[in-house]
Amino acid sequence: MKKNKFIVIEGLEGSGKTTACQIIKKILLSHNIKKIIIVRQPGSTLISEKIRSIIKKDYKTEKLNKFSELFLLYSARFQLMENIIKPSLKKGVWIISDRHNLSSIAYQGGGRNIDQSLIQMLNNLINKISKPDLTIFLDVSVEIGLKRALLRSNFDRIEKQSKKFFLKVRKYYFKFLLSEKNKIIINANNNIKVMKENIKNQLNTWINKN
Ligand code: Z5A
Secondary structure: OOOOOEEEEEEEOOOOHHHHHHHHHHHEEEEEEEEEEEEOOOOOOOOHHHHHHHHHHHOOOOOOOHHHHHHHHHHHHHHHHHHHHHHHHHHHOOEEEEHHHHHHHHHHHHHOOOOOHHHHHHHHHHHOOOOOEEEEEEOOHHHHHHHHHHHHOOOOOOOOHHHHHHHHHHHHHHHHHHOOOOOOEEEEOOHHHHHHHHHHHHHHHHHHHH
């Protein structure tokens, strides 16, 4: 039987991460892997979901400081790692996580210009709890991603950022993906059917090898 793994999905808004999590779950089930949980970041614990709503809401009369945003995101991540991911991995459960450390490198480091050494320090603490076995990056253009996100619902606080912000986020994703050993990059500009086939082919190959 295969050892359980911690799989992370990353990408810009509208890249299809939520859709891909369900696709990945079905692929795992086809390998007779039954113990699977899907989590989202920030979120997926009681406290982390409360933090998520603070992060997404535009309070209008009070701007969320970029360091407050960073530490809130990591507070949510520590809650999730300690309370859900670590115990589940111990029980042999496969984890599919919608976003993880790389989002903070790209959004807070790239988008908000926070020093990467601070983010790296926090990532090191998170990685001590557990490190992902695989990162699947859904690569969508900023224009297509935002168009999809807008079709789905009104923009939240972060989605209201400028195109320049998201171009920097995308640039940082790629800069840091270079050093990521276990990764799969999927062209997410394609329609869902093509994206699904690409994920299926690459993930099946990875599962058979690992
Ligand atoms: N954030 C951060 O700054 N730092 C961090 O460390 C972390 C997060 C962890 C989370 O909000 C916000 O937190 C996010 C980054 C920040 N903010 N922004 N902006 P979220 O979870 O609400 O947003 P998101 O993570 O960006 O996800 P999303 O907007 O929900 O998009 P998605 O999950 O990638 O896509 P989807 O829901 O699967 O698809 C969106 C729509 O497009 C939907 O109608 C689909 O049917 C459609 N879709 C999906 N794929 C396709 C393809 N291939 N073709 C056509 N249509 C498609």
